[in-house]
Amino acid sequence: MQKERIGKIVREKMKEKGLSYRKLQDMTSVYNYQIQAVVKGKNNYKIETLLRILNALDIEL
16 A cells, blocks of 8 residues: 555645656666566565655655
8 A cells, every 4th residue: 555655745746846757767777677666566666766766856754
């Protein structure tokens, strides 16, 4: 449940900032498929990956 909520927040922030997966990948050095895993609420990513994405989008936990 939490991961789905985080994914929704990330997706909304990406939309708000006009960022594509590719642009966020360039900003974070996180692969596109990893970003998609976060956005879709999957369980297959590391906390470090999530923190890079959140930091790039100015999202605080």
